[in-house]
Amino acid sequence: MKVLVSDNLGEIGIQMFQEAEGIEVDVNTGLPPEELKAIISDYDALVIRSATKVTEDLLEAATNLKVVGRAGIGLDNVDIPAATKRGVVVMNTPTGNVVTTAEHAIAMMLSLSRNIPRGTATLKQGKWEKKKLQGREIFNKTLGVVGFGKIGSIVADRARGLKMRVVIYDPFVTPEQIEKAGFESATLADLYKQADYITVHVPKLKDTLGMINQEAFAQMKDGVMLINCARGGIVNEADLYAAMKSGKVVGAALDVFETEPPENSPLFEMDNFICTPHLGASTKEAQTNVAVAVAEQIIDYLQTGTVVNAVNVPSVTGDLLEKLRPYLTLGDRMGCLMAQLICGPLKEIAIEYMGDFKGLDLSPVTTAVLQGLLTPMVKDMINSVNAPVMAKDRGIRVTETASADAEDYTNLIRVRVVTTDMSATLAGTVFGKNDPRIVKINNFRLEMIPQGHSAIIHNQDKPGAIGSIGSTLGENKINIGRMQVGQEDEGDRNIIFLRTDTPIPEDVLEKLRALPLINTVIPLEL
Ligand SMILES: NC(=O)c1ccc[n+]([C@@H]2O[C@H](COP(=O)([O-])OP(=O)(O)OC[C@H]3O[C@@H](n4cnc5c(N)ncnc54)[C@H](O)[C@@H]3O)[C@@H](O)[C@H]2O)c1
Numbered sequence: 001m002k003v004l005v006s007d008n009l010g011e012i013g014i015q016m017f018q019e020a021e022g023i024e025v026d027v028n029t030g031l032p033p034e035e036l037k038a039i040i041s042d043y044d045a046l047v048i049r050s051a052t053k054v055t056e057d058l059l060e061a062a063t064n065l066k067v068v069g070r071a072g073i074g075l076d077n078v079d080i081p082a083a084t085k086r087g088v089v090v091m092n093t094p095t096g097n098v099v100t101t102a103e104h105a106i107a108m109m110l111s112l113s114r115n116i117p118r119g120t121a122t123l124k125q126g127k128w129e130k131k132k133l134q135g136r137e138i139f140n141k142t143l144g145v146v147g148f149g150k151i152g153s154i155v156a157d158r159a160r161g162l163k164m165r166v167v168i169y170d171p172f173v174t175p176e177q178i179e180k181a182g183f184e185s186a187t188l189a190d191l192y193k194q195a196d197y198i199t200v201h202v203p204k205l206k207d208t209l210g211m212i213n214q215e216a217f218a219q220m221k222d223g224v225m226l227i228n229c230a231r232g233g234i235v236n237e238a239d240l241y242a243a244m245k246s247g248k249v250v251g252a253a254l255d256v257f258e259t260e261p262p263e264n265s266p267l268f269e270m271d272n273f274i275c276t277p278h279l280g281a282s283t284k285e286a287q288t289n290v291a292v293a294v295a296e297q298i299i300d301y302l303q304t305g306t307v308v309n310a311v312n313v314p315s316v317t318g319d320l321l322e323k324l325r326p327y328l329t330l331g332d333r334m335g336c337l338m339a340q341l342i343c344g345p346l347k348e349i350a351i352e353y354m355g356d357f358k359g360l361d362l363s364p365v366t367t368a369v370l371q372g373l374l375t376p377m378v379k380d381m382i383n384s385v386n387a388p389v390m391a392k393d394r395g396i397r398v399t400e401t402a403s404a405d406a407e408d409y410t411n412l413i414r415v416r417v418v419t420t421d422m423s424a425t426l427a428g429t430v431f432g433k434n435d436p437r438i439v440k441i442n443n444f445r446l447e448m449i450p451q452g453h454s455a456i457i458h459n460q461d462k463p464g465a466i467g468s469i470g471s472t473l474g475e476n477k478i479n480i481g482r483m484q485v486g487q488e489d490e491g492d493r494n495i496i497f498l499r500t501d502t503p504i505p506e507d508v509l510e511k512l513r514a515l516p517l518i519n520t521v522i523p524l525e526l
Pocket residue numbers: 073074075094097098101146147148149150151152169170171172173201202203204205207208229230231255256278279280281282
């Protein structure tokens with residue numbers, strides 16, 4: 001497996017890749033997009049920070065890519081839908097740099113309040129601007145925190161330690177949660193009205209892009225100071241410039257910009273504007289944390305399939321994977337068997353989890369069923385990441401339900417598929433700890449190990465039918481490992497399940513189909 005590190009990564013992460021069994025790592029940072037595109041097909045994994053742009057165009061060329069690992073949080077430089085479509089797992093390291101970034105926001109607030117950057121610059125120019133650079137205390141001032149996630153909540157906590165009053169706006173966190181954490185919850189309008197300092201800690205989304213704009217500034221207190229250590233574009237830079245010019249905003253600190261690096265920003269002319277070149281996460285500690293985390297996650301994924309912190313597929317940690325593995329195998333085999341039993345374009349797939357699954361998150365099992373079912377249609381284009389998207393793209397309705405009753409079993413997975421021509425149902429369970437079994441095909445009860453060569457035969461329930469099958473296979477040196485016979489609910493038809501030691505060749509299948517009492521023969525390979 002080959003890993004490409006295309007942005008600066010803490011040395012420890014590179015060492016971890018070098019020491020990992022079966023993994024080779026190349027470090028090639030700062031490549032122009034065309035050069036990256038030319039080499040990307042050699043790699044199974046790509047490690048990035050915020051500089052590399054993982055576009056649809058790059059992903060198209062990345063024919064072997066299995067995983068993109070972001071050493072950090074923000075993924076706005078990755079086209080996640082395009083990665084999902086191509087079956088590429090996208091992971092980030094959501095916690096490694098949150099303290100560092102929160103500290104940067106606090107540092108910005110104090111630097112703004114006490115004119116530290118300007119004091120440094122003017123003193124170095126030989127000026128002693130003591131009077132001009134009088135600052136203000138943050139003690140007893142109100143800090144408005146927009147976004148009460150991982151970073152916003154740490155900023156709020158640190159500000160509390162600095163004896164500030166903290167008001168929070170986050171439409172996705174209940175006022176009760178905010179109050180339980182010891183802060184005041186506010187509407188955005190109230191936060192704007194009350195805050196002496198405003199700091200934003202929201203992701204860059206459709207709703208947050210440009211949210212701090214002319215209209216927002218108009219609602220703010222005169223003399224407010226603004227900090228953005230989240231993402232460029234959340235603050236409209238032209239509107240900020242105007243608000244600073246008018247005196248509404250008396251200080252602003254940006255770590256992130258609409259375009260990075262920013263070119264000839266008018267904000268640079270303002271004495272009360274301070275900035276850093278996207279340094280929020282740049283401490284030794286944070287870079288060690290995210291490098292270790294991304295290396296661990298990618299190595300684990302490439303070596304064992306364990307998925308942690310992926311944004312486009314459910315996390316399946318090693319522990320959970322162990323518990324889920326027999327169900328994942330069963331789901332995949334049920335999908336694969338179903339694909340061989342049906343005909344006509346798929347319309348609906350209903351998966352029912354019946355009985356006790358000990359609280360396991362079964363969504364990866366649903367994905368495994370889809371993967372098994374769709375593989376014959378799309379071959380190796382499909383994997384556990386893009387299977388749900390592929391089903392959706394094909395207009396297939398997928399439903400998942402749970403019920404308490406598992407008939408005679410502890411638990412049972414039932415898959416019902418409707419095509420334009422027919423419908424079929426399978427049920428499966430896990431015997432003991434690790435033995436997947438198909439226990440029902442439509443109404444036919446059986447006990448089938450979903451592996452190897454087998455066949456389903458429909459025949460007329462008359463003497464001689466079973467004997468004729470046995471002798472035809474025997475004459476052609478095909479050994480029957482297991483045979484189960486059942487009666488269909490209606491009519492005089494039998495259904496026979498056969499397991500054979502070797503595949504049944506096409507000419508023998510034809511001989512079986514030609515037998516007088518045989519209706520259909522469906523060979524199955526699992
Ligand atoms: N400057 C840096 O170097 C740096 C470093 C790390 C993270 N970041 C950025 O910081 C931001 C926050 O990161 P995090 O880890 O705390 O994210 P998070 O997902 O833990 O928290 C984001 C919070 O924003 C809230 N939110 C979403 N839409 C909102 C809206 N319209 N108004 C108010 N709140 C809203 C969410 O409910 C959530 O609680 C992200 O943009 C991330 O990319 C920047």
